[in-house]
Amino acid sequence: MSLPVHLVPTLDGVGVGSTVEVAGAEAHHAVAVRRLRAGETVVLTDGRGRSVTGEVLETGKRLFTVAVGSVSSDDRPLPSVTVVQALPKGDRGELAVEVLTEVGVDTIVPWAASRSVALWKGERAEKSHAKWAATAREAAKQSRRTWHPEVAPLATTSEVVELVRGSSCAVVLHEGASTPVAELDVGGDGLLVVVGPEGGLTDEEVASFVGAGAVAVRLGAEVLRTSTAGVVAVGALLSRTSRWG
Incomplete structure (x- = not known):
């Protein structure tokens, strides 16, 4: 089964071991609608070629945090x-x-x-x-x-x-x-x-x-x-x- 993907404003400076906080409407949909829970693995992307995979540490009403386990960067596809x-x-x-x-x-x-x-x-x-x-x-x-x-x-x-x-x-x-x-x-x-x-x-x-x-x-x-x-x-x-x- 494919891991869920969530969009974040930026992943600049994020590396393995970093903690990324996802807030606002994106987090609300994940937690309230998708029922995201601590311990699950998710993918975060900035929509500009960078993505990270990690474990959800905790969730709130409009917030969840992820411990980054791996980082990847893709070149913009051509043509x-x-x-x-x-x-x-x-x-x-x-x-x-x-x-x-x-x-x-x-x-x-x-x-x-x-x-x-x-x-x-x-x-x-x-x-x-x-x-x-x-x-x-x-x-x-x-x-x-x-x-x-x-x-x-x-x-x-x-x-x-x-x-x-x-x-x-x-x-x-x-x-x-x-x-x-x-x-x-x-x-x-x-x-x-x-x-x-x-x-x-x-x-x-x-x-x-x-x-x-x-x-x-x-x-x-x-x-x-x-x-x-x-x-x-x-x-x-x-x-x-x-x-x-």
């Missing part, structure tokens, strides 16, 4: 993967974030596409972004990632164009594309995948991304939902890199 995710409707945004995190995406960029049904404005934008960030955090712990993904601020189409221009390998998913993803030459130290909304990409959006250097690709004969297309594309691309080699 890095960024997914520009057009805003889906309902809770499909959180579904997209969850599976993208599980497959190893490093940065998730919410995008207000022309045909996006959902709108992020004002207080709703703040709450929606917070939901995406929380979903990514929990999915990263569940999938035992030591490097946690970033959920970037909401992007406009012009900002996505600049992301494409700065990427060494960018693709835009489009069911009408002539190039299958299996024929794409995957190279460089960064991948960027643009996923359109339920209503599809406009011709202008596709032209803008391709003009900035992206390759329009199709996944297959089937048309996937926006919440699942990204994870399928990332899996297909990573399978052809050293990261999954």
